[in-house]
Amino acid sequence: MFVRQTYDNEQQLIFSLGLKATREKFQFTTKHSNKNCYEEYCEIENCSWRLYAKRLDPTDEFEIGTFNNSLHIHPNHKHANKKVMGPILHEIMRKTRSKVWRPNEILRDLNALMEINVDYKQAWRAKQYAMELLLGSSEECFSKLPIYFHNSKRRNPGMVAYIQTDPEDYFECCFYVIGSTIRAFKRFCRKVIIMDGAHSKGNHIACSSYGWEQPDTSPCTQNMKKSGLTWIWFLEKLYECVGDCQELTFVTDRADVIREWCNKRRIEGGKPSTVLTEWAKKVVSKNEEHTTRWSVSGVSDAIYQVHDFKHGGIVDMRQETCTCKYWEGTGLPCGHVIMVLKHLKKTNFGHQALDAYTMERYRSTYEEPV
Known part of the structure; x- marks a missing residue:
């Protein structure tokens, strides 16, 4: 210089x-x-x-x-x-x-x-x-995906490609399969699909690829974790490619997670507890906290009106309904039902919940080994 x-x-x-x-x-x-x-x-x-x-x-x-x-x-x-x-x-x-x-x-x-x-x-x-x-930048590369897929379809008959964007039209995930792979899988391959994640390092992470026996087919998701929506979207697109296949078997990395989930809940189910599961008990307790200073007036033998300083609620204990619809919708007693039970000098609210929330059902669900 x-x-x-x-x-x-x-x-x-x-x-x-x-x-x-x-x-x-x-x-x-x-x-x-x-x-x-x-x-x-x-x-x-x-x-x-x-x-x-x-x-x-x-x-x-x-x-x-x-x-x-x-x-x-x-x-x-x-x-x-x-x-x-x-x-x-x-x-x-x-x-x-x-x-x-x-x-x-x-x-x-x-x-x-x-x-x-x-x-x-x-x-x-x-x-x-x-x-x-x-x-080039990551943004430039992702912006070229539509052109890349368009040209690939022209050179690869039967290729399937989808791009999904969010409400603001930003890239969310994509799915693509080469046509020759679909045809080969249907005609010659063992009907096993292995699904796993391959994480990249960079500004755009959580990129997943899925392979059929070998990772040569690469539908992928970007900026999305293995959520339920991701799996559903992927499987819908996969179904369009392979159709009905009675012998189809999926192999994923979720087996260990499922096994751990069941074992953990089997141990929890063996512990002494109340009528309801721990989660349901917390929900009911939270609903009870809201009933402070509420009042109850009887309408008939089984129907009660609860005054909660807002819209109130009419509870039919015989039909197990409440006008707020929470009881029917969730299967757990709402604040109005809890207030009626208090009025009737009953302290165990768990008996008004669906059987699915009881510890007995919880233990039965996970009693078989995985």
Whole structure:
């Protein structure tokens, strides 16, 4: 760098200065930076290093007007950031596309090449920036999915591809299967489908792929966990591909989770408890808390009116109904029913819940081994 040297724009000047600072082991502080001028000082007090550049109107070019290159040396570099290290890595990675670059290798190579101390985080960010320069951003890649699927369908007869977006039209998940794979699976393959997740590292994570015996078919979901909606959506699209298949068997990684779920509840069911399960008991207790200062008036032998300072409720104990519909809808006694039971001097509210919420049913559900 020298006085009267010009650069195409301010970004090129900043990159060149950052690269120089990294190589020569010094650090600088920005004093002025706007569309017309750019001024830097060495961050060490009393150091005379200084650079001043201005824009050559009416172009975007910047010319160095003042440059004092006397400086102090720094062993570590805050300017060894992704925008300085990334382009260097980009050139190296472009020539060796087959190699998988790991941050530890980048850290080692940059330390040897530039003779600087780069930490793991700097190396990781530099790699991500270099990959973006090499392959484009994640957003650009996802925006090209419709074009990619369209062209793939033209070259692969029978290919199935779907893209699902959220209400704001942002990418949510996609499903695709090559046509030849569908035909081969129906005609020649054992009817076993293995479903598993393959998680990526990057801005767009939780990417899942599903393989039929071998992971050569890759419907995938992005930014979605293994929720019920994801599984339902995937299986609906899968059904469109394979149709009715009586011998079809699914293999997933959920077997251990299901087994653990059942074992845990079998142990819980063996503990001494009240009539209701722990969860149902908490719901009923919460409903009871709301009945403070409520009042009850009898309408007939089995019908009661509960005053709750809002809409109130009429409870029919014989028909097991309440005008608030909570009792019928959930199978658990609402606050109005609980208030009637209190009025009748009954303290066990669990008997008014559905049998499905009782500990007896809970134990029976998980009594068989999995």
